[in-house]
Amino acid sequence: MDAPITAHSFLNFLAYAGIGIGVLIAAAVAVLLITPHRELSLIREGNTAAATAFSGTLIGLALPLHSAISNSVSLIDAAIWGAVSVIVQLFAFLLARLVAPKLSQQITLNQTAAGIFSAGVSISVGLINAAAMTP
Structure with missing residues (x-):
């Protein structure tokens, strides 16, 4: 009977998880840098709108990262498609700010609708x- 987890499969898991988490952290930092409001400070202060918005950002970033990793043929492929997904998500954020120009201000003021x-x-x-x- 074959072992359900081999050393090779576990190393692959660590590599792909590392790529995914690394890209997620880099993307989250990029979002934190381009937003006019300071999400982490607002979240620490109990701002529900900021927590909701940033949670949605993390989920929105993780969904395509999941797909990139699931459909990749190599670590480099996963990293490249992960980066592409980050660019698309950052573009979506900027587009949302065009549609709702006061979005950042509203999040700072803890207007939950803006966070949602x-x-x-x-x-x-x-x-x-x-x-x-x-694929």
Whole structure:
């Protein structure tokens, strides 16, 4: 009987998980740098709108990363498609700010609707982004 987990498969898991988490962290930092409001400070202060928006951002980033890793043929392929997904998500965020120019201000003021809208945009685009990454 074959072992369910081999050393090789475990190393592959660590490599792909590392790529995924690394790209997710880099993307989250990029989002933190381009947003006019300071999400982490607002979240620490108990701002629900900021927490909702940033949670949606993380989910919206993770969805296409999942697809990139699932459909990749190598670590480099996963990293490249992961980077592409980040660019698409950042573009979606900037587009949301065009549609709702006071979005950042509203999130800073803890207007929950703004946080929900921002999260919804991130998750929606993340789902489409993920679905578009087919082999």
